[in-house]
Amino acid sequence: MLQQLLAKLPISDFKQHRANFFEQMPNNSIALFKAGSEVTRSNDTEFGFCQEKNFFYLTGFNEPEALLVMIKDEQGKESTVLFSLEKDELHEIWHGRRIGQEKAKQVYGFDSAYELSEVDAFLPDYINGKAQLFFAFAHHDFASQVFSWIAQVKATFRTGGKAPSILKDSAEIIDELRLIKSDNEIAIIRQANIISGKAHQRAMQKTAVGKFEYQIEAEILHEFARSGARYAAYGTIVAGGDNANILHYTDNGDVLNDNELLLIDAGGELGGYAADITRTFPVNGKFSEEQKALYQLVLDAKNLAVNAIKPGMSFAKLNELTNEFLTKGLLDLGILSGDLSELISEKVVKKYFIHGLGHWLGLDVHDVGSYHANSEREQHRPFEPGMVMTIEPGIYIPLNDTCVDEKWRGMGVRIEDNIVVTTQGFENLTQDAPDTIAEIEALMAK
Ligand SMILES: [Mn+2]
CATH class of the missing domain: 3.90.230.10 (Creatinase/methionine aminopeptidase superfamily)
Known part of the structure; x- marks a missing residue:
C-alpha cells in the first residue's frame, strides 16, 4: 500500500544521507551527531519524544541520548559508529523496548555499535590525531561534552596525543543537504x-x-x-x-x-x-x-x-x-x-x-x-x-x-x-x- 510504503524513508535513504555528508568531509576528520533527549513535562513524566532532526536525517534511529560518530581516516576510508542505550530488561518493562547494539548494526547499517556507557572511553581515542572535528555549534550542552573530550586528548600531549585544531559547524553542511x-x-x-x-x-x-x-x-x-x-x-x-x-x-x-x-x-x-x-x-x-x-x-x-x-x-x-x-x-x-x-x-x-x-x-x-x-x-x-x-x-x-x-x-x-x-x-x-x-x-x- 502506497501509504504504508511512504510512512517512513527506507534505511537505504538514511545511508545515502550519511554518504552525502561523508563526501563533504576531508580525509582525517571526524563528525559527531547527538540524538535528542527526553524532556520533562512535570515531575517524573515526559513530553512525547521528538528525535533531533539532524541525527534523524543521518540515521533514521529514534531513541534518545544516542551518538553517531562518522570517521574518515587519512586514506579516505569511511566508518560509522553508533553509541546507544544498553538493553536493560527491567528498564524496558517500565519504559519500552530498546533496539540495542546488535540490532542497531544489522538494521541501520552502522559499522560498529557500542553501549552509551562506553562513550567516554572511546571518544578521546577517535578524536586523537584527527585534523578536523565537525559538531553542531548550536547545541551548547553537547559542545561542552565535545570540549571535555578534546581536553582529555590535549592532556596526553607528552605521549603523542594531538587534538583536532580545526572545529567546524556541522550545520553548514547538513542544513544545505537537508534543504x-x-x-x-x-x-x-x-x-x-x-x-x-x-x-x-x-x-x-x-x-x-x-x-x-x-x-x-x-x-x-x-x-x-x-x-x-x-x-x-x-x-x-x-x-x-x-x-x-x-x-x-x-x-x-x-x-x-x-x-x-x-x-x-x-x-x-x-x-x-x-x-x-x-x-x-x-x-x-x-x-x-x-x-x-x-x-x-x-x-x-x-x-x-x-x-x-x-x-x-x-x-x-x-x-x-x-x-x-x-x-x-x-x-x-x-x-x-x-x-x-x-x-x-x-x-x-x-x-x-x-x-x-x-x-x-x-x-x-x-x-x-x-x-x-x-x-x-x-x-x-x-x-x-x-x-x-x-x-x-x-x-x-x-x-x-x-x-x-x-x-x-x-x-x-x-x-x-x-x-x-x-x-x-x-x-x-x-x-x-x-x-x-x-x-x-x-x-x-x-
Ligand atoms: Mn508555515
Whole structure:
C-alpha cells in the first residue's frame, strides 16, 4: 500500500544521507551527531519524544541520548559508529523496548555499535590525531561534552596525543543537504499533505457556532492519527475571530462565534517530515461580504505567488509581487488609503501582512537552509528543484485597529500551501485542503 510504503524513508535513504555528508568531509576528520533527549513535562513524566532532526536525517534511529560518530581516516576510508542505550530488561518493562547494539548494526547499517556507557572511553581515542572535528555549534550542552573530550586528548600531549585544531559547524553542511529534498522525501511530504488536507476538510465539516476551538483541534488530531500521521508536526492553531490576529495562538480555548472567521494552521508529521497548512473559513459556513472580499484578496495573492514559483525565483521577488498585489487590493477595499506607488515603496502593507511570505519545509516545520537574507531581511536565494517551501500570505486586522472601518475589524485571514520546486516550475502538494469560497461553502453545507 502506497501509504504504508511512504510512512517512513527506507534505511537505504538514511545511508545515502550519511554518504552525502561523508563526501563533504576531508580525509582525517571526524563528525559527531547527538540524538535528542527526553524532556520533562512535570515531575517524573515526559513530553512525547521528538528525535533531533539532524541525527534523524543521518540515521533514521529514534531513541534518545544516542551518538553517531562518522570517521574518515587519512586514506579516505569511511566508518560509522553508533553509541546507544544498553538493553536493560527491567528498564524496558517500565519504559519500552530498546533496539540495542546488535540490532542497531544489522538494521541501520552502522559499522560498529557500542553501549552509551562506553562513550567516554572511546571518544578521546577517535578524536586523537584527527585534523578536523565537525559538531553542531548550536547545541551548547553537547559542545561542552565535545570540549571535555578534546581536553582529555590535549592532556596526553607528552605521549603523542594531538587534538583536532580545526572545529567546524556541522550545520553548514547538513542544513544545505537537508534543504534539497530527494524524491522519497517529497513523496512523504506529499502524503503528509494528503492526510493534513483531509484533517482540514474534517475541521470544516465539524465546525459549528458554540463549539470550542479545542474541540475542532481534536477533530484535526483524530484525522491525522487515523490516517497514519500519529503526531502533529507543531502546535495546532485553531483561532476563532480576533484570536487569528495572534500569530502563534495555541490556547485553543475559546468558543466559536457566529459571523466570525476561523483560522486553522495545522499539519501532520509523517516519517519525521512536516506538512504546514493554513485555512480560514467562516464559523457558520457562509462568508459575509466583507469576509469574502478580504479572503478572496489573500487567496489571489497566494495563487499569484505559487504560480510564479520556478527555479531561479526567490522569496524576495515573490514578496515584491505579493506586497504590490495586496497593497493594491487593500487600497481598493478602502483598508489602506493614499497613493499606490507611495504605499508600495514605503511597504505600508506590512502593517497588515505582518510575517514573511513563506519558509523552507521538511523534517522541521521551519526547516533549515540558508535564505541568503541581506540586512534588509530580503531573502535572495534562487529556488532550485527539490526545495520545499510554504507560501502563506495573510492579512490581519485586530479588533482594536481604529484606523479602519469597523466592518473589517477582528478578521485575520491566512492561506498556506506547501510547494516543491521542480525543473519545470512547481508542484503544489496541498491538493486536498479546499481553498476557494465555493468549495468551502459547499463542503460546510453538507
Ligand atoms: Mn508555515
